[in-house]
Amino acid sequence: MHNRSLIKRCLWTLLLVLILAAGQQIVLPSIDGLAATQALTKQGGSFLQIFGSVTGGRLTVPALFSLGLSPYMTSMIVWSAVQSWDLPGVSAMSVRAIGMVQRFFTLIIASLQALAMVRTVAPALQPMPLVLGDYSYDMSAWFTGIILVAGAMFTAWLADLNNDKGIGSTVIMIVPGIIINIPGSLQRGWGGVTYALTPQHIAVAAVVAVLFTFCAVWLYKIEVRLPLQRPMLESSYGDSYIPIKLLTAGAMPFMFSTSLFSLPMYVVKGTSLNGTPMGHAIMQWTSYQSWRGLVLYAVVLMLLGYAFGYLNTRPVQTAKSLKYSSDYFYDVAPGDATERFLTHHFFVICTLGNLVEIVIGIVPLLLENVYPGAANFSLFLGNLFIIVTIFDTIMQQFRALRSKYQYQLFA
């Protein structure tokens, strides 16, 4: 009785996730599945494909919800970046207007990703002629594209619905996609290395996964709490602090590092650079198998760590809002001094956190020479880490909801 709302929320989420997972399995009727798989294996490097992958899209055989939540997530990230600039026009927007803008971003990103996908699987499209007298036009590309975009928008709606009625806000909707892809990604990695899913390998992966999850949960909980003084507050109850997580950027670098790192490779493959010495050098620097590649990958992780960490921590905005509310840190003057104080802490903590993330991403790649197949664990652990961060959010919500009705004085 007490937790009826909690159970109801869990059931809602289960339903919505099932709908999403089912929709991701339904291959569009306008696609020849076999031909599509072939087309996908020899992907080229058109700009649209690069764009699709940079914005978190994955190239798979087009199904109803193939684009999944990535257009929505990307638009949310873009939006939070826009918001962090603190533009006057943006801060004045109403909730409704913000919702409209986010939908609009989602629509644009979904359209581009759908275009990329349709272009890639073009050979697999089943002809759908539209005959107007003598003139006939093949509708299949349009049909596929529009369905994909509609699927992405529908997924965004599902995610919002889950935020409203379910548990785990919007992000839980990317969990099924990640979990379904884990075995495949472990097997194939980034290509190049194959880690056959033998019982023995699976057992190793399971043990690694359990150990890593424990570490990741622990690491993700670490935060530095800068004690804050709040002169305008009457009661002294509760700890007042500004928290900065060790892993400031969360799992964001892992979500985007792969696509960003592969970007130059795509460019080379798709342009006249292919085969030139310059192209060759670029390929060298972006290969997971060369030391140059590893260094660059580490740098990419680091930069993404700073970027997303900054979006999360917002030292400048925080300093401003502290100044406005008369809150302060001991021995730090409001305004510029506070901003320097916060930015300094952010850089120190974020750098440490980035090093941890680099270890997660790079160590498996280094171990490849000792244990063949280890490289594929880089992607695997990254995915696990994404799931850990999502479940952390869910646990917070769970605790909050569970506690909400547990109020009795004498019992």
Add this chain to the structure above:
Amino acid sequence: MASFAWKYKRIVSKIMKRTAALRELSDTQLQAQTQVLRDQLAAGASLRHILVEAYATVCEADRRVLGLQPYRVQVLGAVAMEYENIVEMRTGEGKTLTATMPMYLHGLTGPGNFLITANGYLANRDAAEMGRVYEWLGVSVVSGVAPDGDEQNERDKKAIYAADIVYTTNSGLGFDYLFNNLAATEADQYLQGFHFALLDEVDAILLDDAATPLIVSGVPRVQSNLYGSTDKMVKLLVEDEDYKVSEDKKNVWFTEPGIAHMQSFFGVDDLLGPKWADLYRHLILALRANVLMTAGRNYMVTDGEVKLLDRANGRELPGMKMQAEMHQAVEAKEHVKITQEQRSMASVTYQNLFRMFDQLAGMTGTARTDKEEFQEIYHLSVFQVPTNKPTIREDKPDRLFITNQAKLEATLAEVHAAHDAGRPILIETGSLTLSKLYSTLLLREHLAHNLLNARSSAKEARIVAEAGQPGAITVATSMAGRGTDIRLGEGVAEKGGLLVLGTERMDNPRVDNQLRGRAGRQGDPGESRFYTSLEDTIVQEQAPQRIARYRFKYADRPKQELSRHGRFSKVIDHAQRKLQASQRSARFETLQYGEVFRIQRDAVYAERDKIMAATDLGEIIAQVFSHSATNFVAAHPKQTTADVLSYVFRYIDGDFDTDPLAYQRMRGNAAPVLQELMQERLEHQHKQFKAEDQWAYFLRLALLKAIDTSWIEQVDNLQSLRTITANRSLAQHNPIYEYQTEAQRSFAQMKLALYDKCVEYLLQSSFSWQKNGEIQVNFP
């Protein structure tokens, strides 16, 4: 909800037909309808089932008793109200009469039905006028507000809330709810459930004032003596050098040189350190009081007291004080006597008060601009009722000026022109200060006028009612005189009717529309126009910086009026929209955070009610003893004799006779022994009482007092937790979840403290006997 209109209209037709049929009945037969309907309800009929018959009965009774037959549109409005709608009816369309229908219908069910009016004057007026109808029909009705000049405390609340229908105000009901839950015995409680509330001017209550907490304060805090010296310090500081103010004039902060100045002034080296935190806090309070608070706008000083003003209508907010010692800082600034800072004992927001009702309905002149919010928070739709006669009022486009002065001069020109033509003029201003200023301007021009200073709503209503006479000039703040119609005097309609002149646009278009709606009542002619400038409050606070720069640059330009189609044409609309958006999200936030507060409050009040109703408190007391003892043991895993003794001395028995035997028995197993001691001590207390009923009364009082004291603490804690958790989002924690978790934790802590407090009050209280057999309890 146009799709429902046909459904409502069909019901209206039935009611109209039935009303005509009821004309045939004798008075006695019509009066007997009430009993017939009540019998049907008792037999299980729903309210909607008997709606047609009940509404028809009231319509006919209205005609016979008041001589007023509700129009078709009024019946339509009344029907829509019953179907969970906020009904939008223009001023002058007879909302008061419309209300008789749903109020009578719900009054049939017995007590717990309220009509909430905008002010006490209207509650008394309408309860007296419309009350004649209900009483004629045999449904009891009363005003919940004391008549003008009487003390609110002297009302017979039991009698009031026993009536089927209560006409009252939102604040009256809110405070009665809070005091009802501070009662010591069931006999002191008076509320009989919250079944139905019909809110007049619903937008003002559920939107404008929604997040305003009603607070009962009582327990004084420790007072500091730093207000005076910090105020003197701050008055010596220089703006932009020692401190800075944000563009919107809502925030202020010290600069580094300013802090250095203050350090040398006070001779301290570390003002921002822990040692001087209290001094620094008072400096911040003094700075805010001196820079952000303006006399005449935020507060007023009368009779040596600082009184808060309602921003919207400039009305005094009686009994309200600024929180967190701001009030004391302002008192220091104004050199009046510094009052005691008090802690709140109970609080509720209007939002939460009205969400407690089983059914809500509302009526107002303006609601559709905020349709979504009503739907989301209160599950009420907005239904627009057409006017009985078409509105022919002319709403002229705004005129925009650069400076305030140019704007005011232009308004004066229009006032002169209209006055010369003999038209009545209603001048609406944004604040009390501005209406006083405008009044001075009119005096300078030798124009006789009335100034609504929002002191007494009854006097206000009289003045507003006169505002339609030929040549009348009335200056008012935006909310003044709501609910009173302006009827046009003789010959005024031919001259163009009432002219409403807004001297600035208000916080949102809804209020603007309300002001326009003062003219053109019931198909009368009328005219409205707003005068705006780039110096208006809303522009200063909400518009972008470039507007301020423009204003500054062209302040002396000869041509002050700006084009209606120029680049500034949308400035006011944008500023309003921005303010609206921030107010709306503030209300949503209050609601989300308020949810936990509400749940905790309900739990505490439910427990209170249980204790008040319980015949035997033995079980609860045994539980309290066991909890307190086990918690003590759990909190002291390696307890020493000293720990145990201090616990016993503090909570159980101050004169405890150290008994070596007891310690031995306590080794490793203190809880049961402590409980034994408690029971013994309780017996000892019991023996002092001669009468059992007095003993039971004492037990109840002790437990309730313990609950109330702990709850006061918790109210404080929840308040600060809200601020504290807001920053947690920086580490990807959802602030609301954090708040809920922390609130749960603090509730658990409160429970622990509560058990100890119960034990202390039960066992450590002393008693003194009066000669007449009464007992006085002295709590520790």
